[in-house]
Amino acid sequence: MRLEGRSSGQGVRSQAEGDGAVNGTSKKRVAVVGARGLVGQELCSLLLRHPTLELSHCWSTQELTGDNSNPVPGAPAIQAWNGGAGVDAVLLATPHGASAQLAAEALDQGAVVIDLSGDLRIKDLALWEATYEQTHPCPGLVDMAVYGLTELARDEIKNAQLIANPGCYPTSVLLAVKPLVQADLLQPDATLISDSKSGVSGAGASPKASTQYANVHENFYAYGVGNHRHAPEIQAHLGGPKIMFVPHLLPCFRGILSTIYVQPREGLGMKEIHAALSEQYAQETFVRVLPAGEQPSLHAVQNTNNCLLGVAAVSSGVVITSAIDNLQKGAAGQALQNMNLALGLQESEGLL
Structure with a gap:
């Protein structure tokens, strides 16, 4: 896992930026991991109507068998997690204990990451481990993550590569x-x-x-x-x-x-x-x-x-x-607010 120079999100160019130039589109590419959950479905619905973002991928870390269609009409079919390659941002609607490692992999690909689980919300590792009753999967990411209570952390979010979406x-x-x-x-x-x-x-x-x-x-x-x-x-x-x-x-x-x-x-x-x-x-x-x-x-x-x-x-x-x-201000909506800020877009895009 390579984290050097990632604390502010400066100087990181994702693979998707190159893809966008090739494809001739100005839309930033966004992926949702965990699209079959209620929060994941809400994220997909919001992204499908976003004017300047493209919901390009819906990924799953679970074994894919049978019907891999997306429960949200018009959203991409569910595909196997590829480590976060080829997108500008990744939204993790995945369980605590699993999200942090996915975040680390997506950061290595240069993506902005918004984690909607509880993995990165508490800075005190001892308190987190007592609360979630397990060893933290990626303690090196905790200090890097910005707690994304948007209205009270706007300046930090604008410069963030990794955002812990509040509960x-x-x-x-x-x-x-x-x-x-x-x-x-x-x-x-x-x-x-x-x-x-x-x-x-x-x-x-x-x-x-x-x-x-x-x-x-x-x-x-x-x-x-x-x-x-x-x-x-x-x-x-x-x-x-x-x-x-x-x-x-x-x-x-x-x-x-x-x-x-x-x-x-x-x-x-x-x-x-x-x-x-x-x-x-x-x-x-x-x-x-x-x-x-x-x-x-x-x-x-x-x-x-x-x-x-x-x-x-x-x-x-x-x-x-x-x-x-x-499901919105308490999860997907606030995550989209945070992603808009982190990607340099208008904060309210796709939410009004």
């Missing part, structure tokens, strides 16, 4: 509270509480008893309490105060709503919290702070790359509600 729950929580921690508006010794709910697509495409219709319909419950893998990720990138995170499963297909309870510093309240978030996101395309007292809903964000934030006062503090689509 869906962390995206919903961090967009709501990280600016407040950075501005020192919250009591440092007060625990934040995030009561987060997700549709069943967050569990992936593989069949599980817990996501079968009979167990989800007219039902609602907490899961992963105290041991969900997104809790350490949220804490690692939040810094500052401790956060108590509890996820729940909603009887719907897509969307996340996080209700977050915060304690402002003495003398501050809902007005200051709302003003800080409004100022932070005033010029953003995909994050919007609602007027004080208004609350977001899943219907307002489903099938979009948007994040809607609501702020309200309660007797013991301030409540921030954050709504996103877990």
Whole structure:
């Protein structure tokens, strides 16, 4: 694995750039690995309508037998992984524990890599290994990866060759509270509480008893309490105060709503919290702070790359509600945002 000179992505020319000149096209070539999963399908759908990117390959690392057609109409047939050759960018919609090695191979081919697994999100290797209960497959890539919470890491993403796409729950929580921690508006010794709910697509495409219709319909419950893998990720990138995170499963297909309870510093309240978030996101395309007292809903964000934030006062503090689509802003949409930036394109291309 050759990583010299890759930390900023400068001076790296992919094989695909030469191919583009030969083919006479200005479109950059992009590949999706894991196109049969729900996130992979979402990536394919977004890329097919992108004005300046070509979905040229869909690769699989699993043995290909029988029908290799793509579940997304119009997308390329599934082919065997070739190490990432011949494309400008690779999107890894692959499981944790497998993605990092694929990323290393694609980096060696000069591709920009966006990893949608959890392999590169946590810098502390001991914490990652405790969270995922395995030895990290490629520890040398961890420091190189930029954590791609787009609105809060734009400058780093623009110069990145390797991007760790945030998890869906962390995206919903961090967009709501990280600016407040950075501005020192919250009591440092007060625990934040995030009561987060997700549709069943967050569990992936593989069949599980817990996501079968009979167990989800007219039902609602907490899961992963105290041991969900997104809790350490949220804490690692939040810094500052401790956060108590509890996820729940909603009887719907897509969307996340996080209700977050915060304690402002003495003398501050809902007005200051709302003003800080409004100022932070005033010029953003995909994050919007609602007027004080208004609350977001899943219907307002489903099938979009948007994040809607609501702020309200309660007797013991301030409540921030954050709504996103877990398959878009929480996964494929944010990955496309990051890829646009890393490839020098307009951030919103293919997402509006």
